[in-house]
Amino acid sequence: MxxxxxxxxxxxxxxxxxxxxxxxxxxxxxxxxxxxxxxxxxxxxxxxxxxxxxxxxxxxxxxxxxxxxxxxxxxxxxxxxxxxxxxxxxxxxxxxxxxxxxxxxxxxxxxxxxxxxxxxxxGRGMNWRESGPLLGTDRPEEVDAAFERGEELLGVAVIGLALTHPDPAAILPRVARTLERALESSDHGLRHQGLVALAHTARLHGTVDRRCLDLLRRCPRDSEADDDLWGYVPRRRLPWWLWRHRLGGRLRRVLPGG
Structure with a gap:
C-alpha cells in the first residue's frame, strides 16, 4: 500500500x-x-x-x-x-x-x-471565530462557503488564501468577489482586506487578472495593491490608468512647485 x-x-x-x-x-x-x-x-x-x-x-x-x-x-x-x-x-x-x-x-x-x-x-473546516487560524486558510471552498454564510471574518480568510494557496487562479476570483461585495456595500474594512489580499497575490505570484484590475480602479489610489502590482507584476500587463497615476505622481514630486 x-x-x-x-x-x-x-x-x-x-x-x-x-x-x-x-x-x-x-x-x-x-x-x-x-x-x-x-x-x-x-x-x-x-x-x-x-x-x-x-x-x-x-x-x-x-x-x-x-x-x-x-x-x-x-x-x-x-x-x-x-x-x-x-x-x-x-x-x-x-x-x-x-x-x-x-x-x-x-x-x-x-x-x-x-x-x-x-x-x-x-463551518467545520475552519475556526471562524478567530482571525489567527483564518490567516492559514488554504482551501478555496472554505472562502466560497463563507460568502454564502456571510461570515464576519470573510476578508481575513481571503487574505489567508492569498498567503497560502499555490495557484493564483484559485485566489484571484475570490479576491474579486470580496472587492465586489465591499464596493456594493460600501464596507471600507472589507475593501481594505480585499486590497491586501490582492497585494499579497501580486507579490507572491507576480500576476493579476482583468476583473481585479477593473475593481481596483474603483478603489482609492495608493493602496497596498497599487504598490505591489507596480512592484511585482510585469509593467506591460498593467493598465494605462495605473501607469498614469504612478508616473504622474513621480513627475509632480520632481517638478518645481510639485
Missing part, C-alpha cells in the same frame, strides 16, 4: 482527527505527513484543534505517534476509514489516472461533496 501525498489530503478534504489517525494506522500516510497534516489542521482550528495538537506534538516517532492515534476517539472505526477511498481516487486523478484510466467521476463528486463541501458549508 502506497502512502498518499500530503497535499492531496490537505486540499481535497477538511479531515477530522479520527480520519487522520485512521489513515496513519492503516498505512495511508507516512509518520512525517501525519504530523504535518495535524499541524495544518491545528492551525485551521486554533484552540478547538486540540486532538490535532496532540498528534502533532508526538513528532514523527512512529511508536509514540501510533500510540496517540489509537487513543483518538473513533480512530479504528469503519466510519473513520471511509474518507480514504475518496482520497485515493483524488490521488489517482492528480496523477492522470492509473494506467491511463480516469477514476470514477461520480465517486469523486460524492466524496468531494461529503468530505469537503459539506464541511466547508457548515
Amino acid at each position: 502506497h502512502a498518499l501525498p500530503v497535499d492531496v489530503v490537505r486540499y481535497a478534504a477538511a479531515i477530522e482527527p479520527s480520519e487522520l489517525a485512521w489513515g496513519r494506522l492503516n498505512g495511508q500516510l507516512t509518520a512525517a505527513d501525519t504530523v504535518r497534516l495535524a499541524f495544518l489542521r491545528r492551525c485551521d482550528l486554533g484552540a478547538p484543534g486540540e486532538a490535532f495538537a496532540r498528534i502533532h506534538a508526538q513528532g514523527p516517532s512512529e511508536p509514540r505517534l501510533d500510540a496517540v492515534c489509537r487513543e483518538i476517539p473513533g480512530a479504528e472505526t469503519d466510519a473513520a476509514g471511509r474518507i480514504w477511498d475518496y482520497l485515493a481516487l483524488v490521488a489517482r486523478h492528480a496523477s492522470e489516472g492509473a494506467d491511463g484510466a480516469e477514476p470514477p467521476a461520480r465517486q469523486l463528486a460524492a466524496g468531494r461533496a461529503e468530505f469537503l463541501l459539506a464541511r466547508a458549508a457548515s
